[in-house]
Amino acid sequence: xxxxxxxxxxxxxxxxxxxxxxxxxxxxxxxxxxxxxxxxxxxxxxxxxxxxxxxxxxxxxxxxxxxxxxxxxxxxxxxxxxxxxxxxxxxxxxxxxxxxxxxxxxxxxxxxxxxxxxxxxxxxxxxxxxxxxxxxxxxxxxxxxxxxxxxxxxxxxxxxxxxxxxxxxxxxxxxxxxxxxxxxxxxxxxxxxxxxxxxxxxxxxxxxxxxxxxxxxxxxxxxxxxxxxxxxxxxxxxxxxxxxxxxxxxxxxxxxxxxxxxxxxxxxxxxxxxxxxxxxxxxxxxxxxxxxxxxxxxxxxxxxxxxxxxxxxxxxxxxxxxxxxxxxxxxxxxxxxxxxxxxxxxxxxxxxxxxxxxxxxxxxxxxxxxxxxxxxxxxxxxxxxxxxxxxxxxxxxxxxxxxxxxxxxxxxxxxxxxxxxxxxxxxxxxxxxxxxxxxxxxxxxxxxxxxxxxxxxxxxxxxxxxxxxxxxxxxxxxxxxxxxxxxxxxxxxxxxxxxxxxxxxxxxxxxxxxxxxxxxxxxxxxxxxxxxxxxxxxxxx
Amino acid sequence: xxxxxxxxxxxxxxxxxxxxxxxxxxxxxxxxxxxxxxxxxxxxxxxxxxxxxxxxxxxxxxxxxxxxxxxxxxxxxxxxxxxxxxxxxxxxxxxxxxxxxxxxxxxxx
Amino acid sequence: xxxxxxxxxxxxxxxxxxxxxxxxxxxxxxxxxxxxxxxxxxxxxxxxxxxxxxxxxxxxxxxxxxxxxxxxxxxxxxxxxxxxxxxxxxxxxxxxxxxxxxxxxxxxxxxxxxxxxxxxxxxxx
Ligand SMILES: [Mn+2]
Ligand SMILES: [Mn+2]
Numbered sequence: 001x002x003x004x005x006x007x008x009x010x011x012x013x014x015x016x017x018x019x020x021x022x023x024x025x026x027x028x029x030x031x032x033x034x035x036x037x038x039x040x041x042x043x044x045x046x047x048x049x050x051x052x053x054x055x056x057x058x059x060x061x062x063x064x065x066x067x068x069x070x071x072x073x074x075x076x077x078x079x080x081x082x083x084x085x086x087x088x089x090x091x092x093x094x095x096x097x098x099x100x101x102x103x104x105x106x107x108x109x110x111x112x113x114x115x116x117x118x119x120x121x122x123x124x125x126x127x128x129x130x131x132x133x134x135x136x137x138x139x140x141x142x143x144x145x146x147x148x149x150x151x152x153x154x155x156x157x158x159x160x161x162x163x164x165x166x167x168x169x170x171x172x173x174x175x176x177x178x179x180x181x182x183x184x185x186x187x188x189x190x191x192x193x194x195x196x197x198x199x200x201x202x203x204x205x206x207x208x209x210x211x212x213x214x215x216x217x218x219x220x221x222x223x224x225x226x227x228x229x230x231x232x233x234x235x236x237x238x239x240x241x242x243x244x245x246x247x248x249x250x251x252x253x254x255x256x257x258x259x260x261x262x263x264x265x266x267x268x269x270x271x272x273x274x275x276x277x278x279x280x281x282x283x284x285x286x287x288x289x290x291x292x293x294x295x296x297x298x299x300x301x302x303x304x305x306x307x308x309x310x311x312x313x314x315x316x317x318x319x320x321x322x323x324x325x326x327x328x329x330x331x332x333x334x335x336x337x338x339x340x341x342x343x344x345x346x347x348x349x350x351x352x353x354x355x356x357x358x359x360x361x362x363x364x365x366x367x368x369x370x371x372x373x374x375x376x377x378x379x380x381x382x383x384x385x386x387x388x389x390x391x392x393x394x395x396x397x398x399x400x401x402x403x404x405x406x407x408x409x410x411x412x413x414x415x416x417x418x419x420x421x422x423x424x425x426x427x428x429x430x431x432x433x434x435x436x437x438x439x440x441x442x443x444x445x446x447x448x449x450x451x452x453x454x455x456x457x458x459x460x461x462x463x464x465x466x467x468x469x470x471x472x473x474x475x476x477x478x479x480x481x482x483x484x485x486x487x488x489x490x491x492x493x494x495x496x497x498x499x500x501x502x503x504x505x506x507x508x509x510x511x512x513x514x515x516x517x518x519x520x521x522x523x524x525x526x527x528x529x530x531x532x533x534x535x536x537x538x539x540x541x
Numbered sequence: 542x543x544x545x546x547x548x549x550x551x552x553x554x555x556x557x558x559x560x561x562x563x564x565x566x567x568x569x570x571x572x573x574x575x576x577x578x579x580x581x582x583x584x585x586x587x588x589x590x591x592x593x594x595x596x597x598x599x600x601x602x603x604x605x606x607x608x609x610x611x612x613x614x615x616x617x618x619x620x621x622x623x624x625x626x627x628x629x630x631x632x633x634x635x636x637x638x639x640x641x642x643x644x645x646x647x648x649x650x
Numbered sequence: 651x652x653x654x655x656x657x658x659x660x661x662x663x664x665x666x667x668x669x670x671x672x673x674x675x676x677x678x679x680x681x682x683x684x685x686x687x688x689x690x691x692x693x694x695x696x697x698x699x700x701x702x703x704x705x706x707x708x709x710x711x712x713x714x715x716x717x718x719x720x721x722x723x724x725x726x727x728x729x730x731x732x733x734x735x736x737x738x739x740x741x742x743x744x745x746x747x748x749x750x751x752x753x754x755x756x757x758x759x760x761x762x763x764x765x766x767x768x769x770x771x772x773x774x775x
Binding site: 561562563574575576596597598600601602603604605606607608609610611612613615616617618619620621622623624 | 725
Binding site for chain 3: 186189215217218222229230231232235437438441444445450452453455
């Protein structure tokens with residue numbers, strides 16, 4: 001509420017954020033990976049987001065000053081704040097929080113006032129990631145997405161609500177189709193979900209094909225959705241593109257949760273897709289990436305952005321387009337009263353739990369980035385100390401909002417980085433050899449030069465241990481110099497260490513919920529201070 | 542020796558003359574590979590379905606030789622030409638000498 | 651029934667090179683021109699879907715070069731085969747190549763290999 005903040009916000013107006021050069025006959029609106037964040041967030045974009053193989057140095061694998069230079073963003077500008085990591089805390093005080101489905105609703109209504117039949121599509125990772133979504137089994141988000149006017153979605157973390165709940169939602173609660181062209185049953189190998197839906201807009205027959213996250217049964221607990229098989233299934237997509245073209249589709253849109261690099265490869269291998277609305281890897285790009293004739297759109301995460309894409313479609317071909325990644329500056333865009341009321345209603349029963357202060361932080365707490373963020377360091381410290389372990393492991397999730405230095409840490413903040421359905425914090429013994437195998441396995445899921453072998457998470461976070469990683473090496477040779485920090489000794493492959501972690505995909509995992517472990521730790525510390533983490537030495541980045 | 546072995550088949554009931562149809566088969570069977578050891582370290586003897594055949598009207602559609610790497614509850618999918626009305630005969634041969642059979646009639650019109 | 655404890659099957663467990671040589675009789679094998687569809691990463695190493703297609707083939711063999719026994723299956727197509735194609739599900743003990751080798755109608759052999767990764771997984775986002 002100081003002068004500079006007012007000045008900065010005066011330079012930004014809702015009209016300016018919504019200004020758009022209406023083009024052609026079709027408008028698409030894309031939102032993805034909100035992870036149940038219904039309210040505006042601080043979310044620091046990554047400082048490290050390495051590309052490997054052919055993707056090295058290409059968007060979205062650029063950060064910070066390189067990103068600002070590539071897209072012509074001034075240092076300290078609103079878009080620099082929304083899209084890059086530098087000076088995050090200071091800029092956050094200037095520009096405020098971004099996102100909130102009530103602001104998204106205002107923008108959607110404005111776009112639909114301009115183009116009444118604009119098609120709104122949700123890329124998935126929608127029903128998981130907040131305290132209220134956990135407590136309501138996703139109901140709060142589902143009601144909000146229905147009200148927002150979403151017309152189709154695809155999925156990933158949705159399935160961690162368990163197959164029975166997913167079925168109940170898809171059959172009874174969702175007002176729009178839940179598309180998954182790459183989901184098959186494991187018994188008879190038949191489609192388990194609707195693969196695509198046609199929409200008539202602006203005189204164009206639009207086919208929207210949904211592609212769920214290909215590696216669900218590997219990255220998440222398959223026992224929660226038994227009997228389903230996923231995969232990239234490139235040949236399946238190629239067949240469906242042909243099928244919808246044969247049925248007269250003038251525009252083919254892939255609503256994808258593949259991750260950006262997988263979609264870039266897919267666009268190069270499968271002709272005939274006009275637009276891929278990408279998701280899963282949480283990238284936000286102010287311009288489309290064009291592969292052949294395919295536009296790849298990356299709309300960020302946590303509800304920070306909507307993309308509007310206008311297309312001029314004539315005779316089954318895209319003749320022109322206009323694109324805007326719209327940052328939802330929450331102090332600039334007026335909340336939509338109807339959506340604000342729905343969110344308030346869903347939050348009301350939990351308000352005291354959500355706003356309870358667990359402690360304070362002196363440091364910026366963030367997660368996103370290929371290696372440990374400060375939130376992860378705090379979680380790993382909690383695991384080491386509260387669970388009395390030598391080494392802590394925390395998954396490389398890309399979801400979880402940031403907390404500014406000097407701020408309270410509320411329960412809502414903690415659940416933003418921990419809320420999910422398999423939170424048990426295990427404590428077990430692992431040999432140095434096993435730990436090496438785990439790090440190599442996860443590193444290959446992230447840094448395999450062939451995108452179809454990438455699962456789109458970040459590197460597993462470690463506490464109590466340092467290591468060196470050469471991302472350019474093949475699997476088995478990336479991780480060296482694994483060191484136990486408390487003694488400074490190299491890990492012995494044959495020796496056993498006490499390891500604590502969470503989010504195991506194994507059904508029998510036992511232990512307290514991670515949020516209880518971290519809450520105890522924060523309460524004990526009172527005020528959290530995190531030094532920069534120097535325990536991971538990255539080569540080849 | 543395998544117990545509770547149950548074959549299942551998905552085949553169309555009708556077809557046009559000469560149509561190529563998709564056939565899917567499953568048979569519940571542990572397919573003990575002969576590569577696993579029990580808790581005492583002894584090899585668990587192999588017990589698998591080692592051969593599968595499908596005929597239509599007495600003529601061969603496909604034959605398959607199966608080894609220990611075929612998964613539990615073997616799944617086999619393939620295509621057949623259906624020249625005229627007739628009957629598919631699906632046959633699975635177990636290591637233990639048992640033979641399992643399933644039939645599916647197709648009316649061609 | 652075959653008595654338990656006998657070892658003829660273990661004795662016949664062949665590595666890939668030997669299994670291939672037995673299938674081809676040592677004939678030359680040309681790479682390409684047949685299709686093999688596998689997942690890039692196995693969702694479950696105990697049941698990995700595999701599809702092969704080789705128009706004009708008489709037989710197609712599937713091998714897994716990192717399994718203790720490399721032979722997986724051999725399909726022989728009869729006069730009423732609707733296509734020279736089949737699908738099944740296989741076990742892979744570790745990351746390895748799945749290899750399909752087809753004996754074509756003219757007696758020549760064609761081969762295609764695809765790596766399938768068997769991962770411990772569990773840390774996606
Ligand atoms: Mn996500
Ligand atoms: Mn995802």
